[in-house]
Amino acid sequence: MTGLDIEKDQIIEMACLITDSDLNILAEGPNLIIKQPDELLDSMSDWCKEHHGKITFYSSGSRN
Template structure:
């Protein structure tokens, strides 16, 4: 994204992985870079200018032939192949903002997703507060700030928290 303000900023890249409930990747969807005109790219916030410049995303957006509408159609086609309407949550780190951008710029994709969100950042924050020793051992992020890389890191991070924090209880003991 060119920033975090859904009213003034734009989507630069979209990607998707489908996982099962155990976080095994079942399918990799499209990883699409969206063409944005110079007047949009030239108005990115400072963080985006620096990081998207370093990653090559800004230049890739300038060269891309993929429109926002083409990206939405492609992503929607992939999602519909694997997920019935209303059955899949969006998941990842700080995905509430991503959801807002989908609502504004990719309403077909947004309307196909379940209304719930699985936010790995929330799990991470709870771990930091409740169990700092486990938090300190979490996998370190590479921070490439590219869509598919971020998704993969989020899955790996959630796998870690699942194994370290969400321990299966002894059901008999709980009764």
């Protein structure tokens, strides 16, 4: 998400993991990056920009 406010912030990435009752991973689904306009990404808080930069989304060219 671009922040924690579900009324204004947007989803930018989602993933799926299938686990058993002990939370052992049985299957990994797709990890999808959802394209958002640069204006939305630029308006993210500093914390979000730093966090998403660490996971390579924000700084990897995924913005394009």
